[in-house]
Amino acid sequence: MSKFKQQFLAGPYLIWIVGFIILPMLMIVYYAFTNADGGFTFEYITATFASETNRKAMILSLQLGLICTGICLVLSYPLAMILNNMQIKNQSFIVFIFMLPMWMNFMLRILAWKLLLSKNGVFNSILTSLGFERINIINTPAAVVLGMVYDFLPFMLLPIYNSMTRIRKDWIEAAKDLGAGSITIFFKIIVPLTVSGIISGIVMVFVPSLTSFAISQVLGGGQVLLIGNVIEQDFMQGMQWNAGSGLSFVLMIFVIASMALVNLFDKDGEGTAIW
Amino acid sequence: MKKRMLCCVLSAAMLVSMTACGSSNDSGSNKTGETITVLNYGKYYDEDALKQFEEETGITVKYEEYESPEEMYTKYKAGSIDYDVICSSEYMVQKLIEEGEVLEMDFPSMENYGNLDASILELSATYDSNHTYSVPFFYGTLGLLYDTTKVDAATVSSWDCLWNPAYKDEIIMENSVRDTFAPALISLGYSLNETNEDHLREALDILKKQKDDGIVYAYYVDETADAMIGEEAAIALCYSGEAALAMEENENLSYAIPKEGSNLWIDSWFVPKTCQNKDAVMKFLNFTCRDDIAEKNFEYVLYSSPINSVVENMDDVYKNDPSICPSNESVSNCEIYVSLSDEDAAKYSTLWQELLSY
Incomplete structure (x- = not known):
C-alpha cells in the first residue's frame, strides 16, 4: 500500500518529465534526423561541421566558453580560499552575499551591463569627464565574455568553496608538523582535494557559456554569432526547424559528455548541490 | 471533505467572476445583440472611436490585441476564438490569402472606400490585385x-x-x-x-x-x-x-x-474565414475609413494614414515630417x-x- 502511495505521489512529476522534458527531446531528435519533407537524413547533423557559418559559430562559442571558464577559475579559486580562511563566525552570510546577484533576473543584469558599457554609457561618461580615452568594447566578443563571467562566476565559486570547506584543518596542521611548506600544502593537499569542485565548476560555467545566446545578443549587438544564436535564428527567424534541431542535438551531445565528465570526478554530488 | 467543499466554493466564485468580466462589455446604449471580434496590433485603434462605433451602430466590439504578425498567426490558427476582422502586416495578409484563410468581400462598394489614397491602393495590389481581400489602415x-x-x-x-x-x-x-x-x-x-x-x-x-x-x-x-x-x-x-x-x-x-x-509596408484589415457577421464587419470597416474616425486614429497612432482627408488637414509639422507623411515621390519609388x-x-x-x- 505504502509503495503504491509513493508511486502515486510521484505521478505529477512523472507527467511533468514526460510531457515537458522527454517528449520535447524526442521531437528535437526527430527533427534533427529528418528533412523538411519528413524523410530521414544526416544532412543537418553533418551541417554542424560542414557549413562554414556553423563551424565559425561553433569555434567562436568554444573559444569564448573556454576564455570565460578560465577567467572564472582564476577569479574564484583565490576567492574561495580567502572566504574559507576568513575568521568570521557567520561564513554563510558572506556566501549569501555572493549568491545575492543570482537572485535577480540575469537578463536584467545583462541589460544593465549594456547601459554601463555603451558608447555614451556610464563608464564612458566617467572616463571622458576624467580626461581618459573611451573604452569601446560594447558589441565585441570582449563584452560578451565580460557578461558571461559576471553571470556565471557563482557557478564556479560555490562548488570550489564547498569542496574547500571539507578539508579538515588538522590535515593541514599535520602537514605543517611534518615540515611541509605552504606551497607543498597547496599543491599536495588543497588542490587534489578540491579537484571535484574545480571540475564541476568548470562544467557548470562552460556548458551555459557554450550554449548561451541571450548574452551575446544583448552585449554583442548582433555582431557576435554564437552557436546558440544560430539555433535561435533557425527557429525564430528562418523557420528552419530541422537545421536548428540538428545543431541542438549535436550541442546536447557536448553537454551530456561534460556531465559524464563531472560524474567521473564528482562522486559526492557537490556540484549539483546548488542547481 | 471540508477542503473539497472549499475547493468547490472557490472555483464557483471564480466562474462567477469570470462571466461577470465577460458580460461587462455588453452595456451599450442601443445594443442590437450583434457582436464582432476584432484583432489588432497593440495600441493601434483609438478607444474613443471604438466606443463611438458601438454607440452609433449598437454592435458590440470585442477588441483583442497582439504584438507581432507571427503571434497573430499563431493566435488565429489556434482557432479558440472566431475572429471577425483582423489587421496585420501585408506579408502576413498575403500569406493568409495564399493559404485560403481570407474571405473575398466587396470592399470597393463601401461608402467611404473613396476616401482611400489611390497610390497606396495601387501598391497594395501586389498582394491583393482586385482589392477584395484587404483594406489599408496605416502604412x-x-x-x-x-x-x-x-x-x-x-x-x-x-x-x-x-x-x-x-x-x-x-x-x-x-x-x-x-x-x-x-x-x-x-x-x-x-x-x-x-x-x-x-x-x-x-x-x-x-x-x-x-x-x-x-x-x-x-x-x-x-x-x-x-x-x-x-x-x-x-x-x-x-x-x-x-x-x-x-x-x-x-x-x-x-x-x-x-x-x-x-x-x-501597409497594415491592412482582412476578414478571416472564421467571420460570423460579415455585415457588421463591413459597417466597422466603413466606419474606420470615415474621415473623422481616420483623423482620430491618426492622432492616436501617428503613423502615415492612407485616408486622403487626414493628409490634407494635417498640421504642417506633420506634413513636413517624412516619417509621418512621406512625399508622393518617395512612396512611388517604394x-x-x-x-x-x-x-x-x-x-x-x-x-x-x-x-x-x-
Missing part, C-alpha cells in the same frame, strides 16, 4: 533615422552613406534579414524581392564589406530607437514608426527616405515585400547567418 516606410548634429540631410538622401567609411562604428543596421538586405539590393539596382542567388550574393558581399570596415555599430531591432535617442550612433536603418517615436524623445534626430527608393517561398526564405536565412558570423 509606413523603411528609411534612415539620423542625428542632425553628425550628419546632414544631403548625406542621407542616398543609401550610399551606409557604406561610407567616415561613419566607422556609427551605423546601426536592422537585425532582420530582409530589412538589412534591402539597402544593399537597392544600391545594386535589384528588387527587394530578389531571389536570384547570384544577385543576393552580391548584396551579401557589400554587406560583408560594410561589417569588415567596422562601419556597423550593431544590428538592432527594438533597441534602435533607444540607441539613437542616447546618441550612440549617427545613422540607423529603421522603420518610420520607430523613427517617429525616437524623434519625439530627441529633437536632434530626423528621418529620411533615400532617393533610390525603399520598402513600404516597393512592397512579397512573402517568400520556404525555399527562398531558407536561402535568405543562410546568407544572413553567413553575414552575422563573418
Whole structure:
C-alpha cells in the first residue's frame, strides 16, 4: 500500500518529465534526423561541421566558453580560499552575499551591463569627464565574455568553496608538523582535494557559456554569432526547424559528455548541490 | 471533505467572476445583440472611436490585441476564438490569402472606400490585385533615422552613406534579414524581392564589406530607437514608426527616405474565414475609413494614414515630417515585400547567418 502511495505521489512529476522534458527531446531528435519533407537524413547533423557559418559559430562559442571558464577559475579559486580562511563566525552570510546577484533576473543584469558599457554609457561618461580615452568594447566578443563571467562566476565559486570547506584543518596542521611548506600544502593537499569542485565548476560555467545566446545578443549587438544564436535564428527567424534541431542535438551531445565528465570526478554530488 | 467543499466554493466564485468580466462589455446604449471580434496590433485603434462605433451602430466590439504578425498567426490558427476582422502586416495578409484563410468581400462598394489614397491602393495590389481581400489602415516606410548634429540631410538622401567609411562604428543596421538586405539590393539596382542567388550574393558581399570596415555599430531591432535617442550612433536603418517615436524623445534626430527608393509596408484589415457577421464587419470597416474616425486614429497612432482627408488637414509639422507623411515621390519609388517561398526564405536565412558570423 505504502509503495503504491509513493508511486502515486510521484505521478505529477512523472507527467511533468514526460510531457515537458522527454517528449520535447524526442521531437528535437526527430527533427534533427529528418528533412523538411519528413524523410530521414544526416544532412543537418553533418551541417554542424560542414557549413562554414556553423563551424565559425561553433569555434567562436568554444573559444569564448573556454576564455570565460578560465577567467572564472582564476577569479574564484583565490576567492574561495580567502572566504574559507576568513575568521568570521557567520561564513554563510558572506556566501549569501555572493549568491545575492543570482537572485535577480540575469537578463536584467545583462541589460544593465549594456547601459554601463555603451558608447555614451556610464563608464564612458566617467572616463571622458576624467580626461581618459573611451573604452569601446560594447558589441565585441570582449563584452560578451565580460557578461558571461559576471553571470556565471557563482557557478564556479560555490562548488570550489564547498569542496574547500571539507578539508579538515588538522590535515593541514599535520602537514605543517611534518615540515611541509605552504606551497607543498597547496599543491599536495588543497588542490587534489578540491579537484571535484574545480571540475564541476568548470562544467557548470562552460556548458551555459557554450550554449548561451541571450548574452551575446544583448552585449554583442548582433555582431557576435554564437552557436546558440544560430539555433535561435533557425527557429525564430528562418523557420528552419530541422537545421536548428540538428545543431541542438549535436550541442546536447557536448553537454551530456561534460556531465559524464563531472560524474567521473564528482562522486559526492557537490556540484549539483546548488542547481 | 471540508477542503473539497472549499475547493468547490472557490472555483464557483471564480466562474462567477469570470462571466461577470465577460458580460461587462455588453452595456451599450442601443445594443442590437450583434457582436464582432476584432484583432489588432497593440495600441493601434483609438478607444474613443471604438466606443463611438458601438454607440452609433449598437454592435458590440470585442477588441483583442497582439504584438507581432507571427503571434497573430499563431493566435488565429489556434482557432479558440472566431475572429471577425483582423489587421496585420501585408506579408502576413498575403500569406493568409495564399493559404485560403481570407474571405473575398466587396470592399470597393463601401461608402467611404473613396476616401482611400489611390497610390497606396495601387501598391497594395501586389498582394491583393482586385482589392477584395484587404483594406489599408496605416502604412509606413523603411528609411534612415539620423542625428542632425553628425550628419546632414544631403548625406542621407542616398543609401550610399551606409557604406561610407567616415561613419566607422556609427551605423546601426536592422537585425532582420530582409530589412538589412534591402539597402544593399537597392544600391545594386535589384528588387527587394530578389531571389536570384547570384544577385543576393552580391548584396551579401557589400554587406560583408560594410561589417569588415567596422562601419556597423550593431544590428538592432527594438533597441534602435533607444540607441539613437542616447546618441550612440549617427545613422540607423529603421522603420518610420520607430523613427517617429525616437524623434519625439530627441529633437536632434530626423528621418529620411533615400532617393533610390525603399520598402513600404501597409497594415491592412482582412476578414478571416472564421467571420460570423460579415455585415457588421463591413459597417466597422466603413466606419474606420470615415474621415473623422481616420483623423482620430491618426492622432492616436501617428503613423502615415492612407485616408486622403487626414493628409490634407494635417498640421504642417506633420506634413513636413517624412516619417509621418512621406512625399508622393518617395512612396512611388517604394516597393512592397512579397512573402517568400520556404525555399527562398531558407536561402535568405543562410546568407544572413553567413553575414552575422563573418
